[in-house]
Amino acid sequence: MSNHDFMSSDDIRHEFSMAMSAMYQEEVPLYGNLIDLVSEVNAEVLTTHPDTKTQLLHTGEIERLSMERHGAIRLGTATELSMMRRLFAVMGMYPVGYYDLAPAGVPVHSTAFRTLDPHSSHKSPFRVFTSLLRLDLIGDEALEREATATLQKRRIFTDEVIGLIERFEMQDGLIPEDAQCFIKEALQTFRWHDKTPVTKELYQRLLHQHPLIADVVGFKGPHINHLTPRTLDIDAAQQKMQAGGIPSKAIIEGPPRRACPILLRQTSFKALEEAVSFKTANIGDLDECCDGYEQGFHTARFGEIEQRGVALTPKGRALYDQLLNEARNQLGITPNEDNASQYYQILDETFSKFPDNYQALHDTDLAYFYYQLTDNIHDSCKDRALLAAAFDKVDLNAVSRAEISKLIDDGVIRIEPIVYEDFLPVSAAGIFQSNLNQSKNNSYDNASNQQEFEKALGSKVYDELKLYEEIQAQSLKKCLAGCS
Template structure:
């Protein structure tokens, strides 16, 4: 059920409103748990304010696309689940907030034993109301080489319940009555938040945790805790390079490499960085019921700079140029070769057009189409139709604005994960990507993100032409 359908019933609160409330509650909780994240948010806010003041064309672009009001609330988080049952229930939980699974990501080839999707809103209005999204990964236990350890991990996951009875009841109520009242929505946010809360006590023994960590630190992070604590939240910046420098000057330890494409005049897709994951005290449950002290590394603060969404043609060119740069580097990008990597990246991406007009004309990126003027005089005698689109753009009758990329990049996500798990070793897991298996666990098909962008572009074009035809 769409957020519009829910909000049309006066008894129900809209899914957009629930999602917005949840994102605010999640941010408040995470800032309490990880105070350094508050420092990061303050830095990002200062950088964004400076960019908007110094580059009015960016402010104008954000106003035209309806994104200016959501800039400060731009967030995404990430969680890691252990079982198919957890993933299926998480899909039902996110559905209450109007968040649907978009995209399939297999991170195993990049050395991370998970496959993932992103839960988010899918229509323009809902995205502008609240862009909050959660990158959600499912552990692939089949990639644990030690069979005995794999069985112990499965037993630990089978023994836990990551959802409160209250949130399960509210999910069932939502599905039965088609929505939640305002009071039920508030209860839902409160109950759902418990799933994502940090628990410093581990239900498994320390030696099992260490064996799991020996296989991969992420496996220990998933299996070793009561629930899928949110492992990072992410504000959106308009200048990620300035934030990276700002972290240095403020004593916030940044990861060495900004993941994604190089700095450009016209940003594309997604650039990401983060402060390094915290080493936190935890305690492990012994056979005698007593707890043994230890430590765990998983949670961090991330920053993203989002650019225009690319078409299949644009993504193919992006992947080709990124691969070229990484192959020329001959290893994993890290603090020892960061400047060399950035140089190679810039050289490779010189082949990628860096102005919106060319990106549009060569069908490399997706755009909103908007009437550029309401005056009917310049439209006299013009063919206001799809077949004449190029002329309408060249004559400034139609304005193009970039459709922001709302999704993720597998190589970048793996780079963030590996960096914050203190692993700069290039590795990969054997085993085929299996979207069908993931969707079976999910209990639904994932949306094709490229099809969603194409749909938004086409809808904006039809609305734009209809508006101009009325004026003409």
């Protein structure tokens, strides 16, 4: 069979993300309001900030802005994680980055399934932050055994989707008819189920250990906990949420508001209390037809928005982590509704040490950028000669920032920020904690292990910083090719 007969992974991913968005809006109608709000904010920014619009046009992001989504799911076993990796591979999504949330009081470690190159991201930027529950952090051995037994009995993938994943792996693609079936069947894994496989008594014990443990073990599958549109002004979006009666969390997670956004800022409306039915029959029997149920409630699903800035280099990330820790240590307690103003003030003061100018971020090697030829280059043989001379090296990485900065100053090339496609552990933990009705602060001394996670995953995770470095280097090569 010719590869031309297969539906591209980019197209499968796009259609799946749209189907998931429609499903989530049906399950959580307030999410639809959030989408409308973000679209309104983005339209205002593009109208009032022409520089932002030009930047998005140069990087190709403007076409994907309305498609920006990321989801979050939580898995219970290594078997589930391994199969989820294979499912996302059908959509051209691969595990990028390793996140240890245990030190922040959340008993999971995670990765983000996403595309690896800008071309695919522009077609569909869908990504899913995927966490694996760490049952070894349950402090009650008997409860850990019950939780393990419950998870081992559940099946979160349909037989049909497993068969289609195997077919994709065998023939390296799916024909359109099979791809449509795959989308339909894969969606079932992420659907909300209000009937639980556990009793209310077990649920309450799990909840007492940690709300996230109850959210994973207490349900039939990894229901999508939130989908996240991308806003160009998260502060304006937060204000509109509050003005519109949408109950938002008090703190915007991540760096402070800046002229040149960095990394990722996130906020959300608070998790909804939803009616669920707990089993009254034997916990080991997952057959609904013979079971009785009693009513209860669960709180976990919420609506999140994000503002993405430029990706930082290792040097930039080290400075970011240092300044964020300084701000939080100065505050002394977890940022919350009561100290939000004080925290924002401390954050602003602390991050004054972080350059807020793209040229400065470039010249000090704090952030990653696309290099693009300006319109002037095509009119100047001299400039083309300067560029070729600067890049006349075997290793483009040997080209110094000073050499590139000179070409920027001369108007030969321009820089545009490479958007950060990934996540921040402290921010992710802050979002989780604020939406789990957590009544106590957990502390897990036993840190997660990347090798252990990758063993469960069935593969290595990609290093996100290397991916950004490669994108930047490729843009240099493209500049040289354009001048040859």
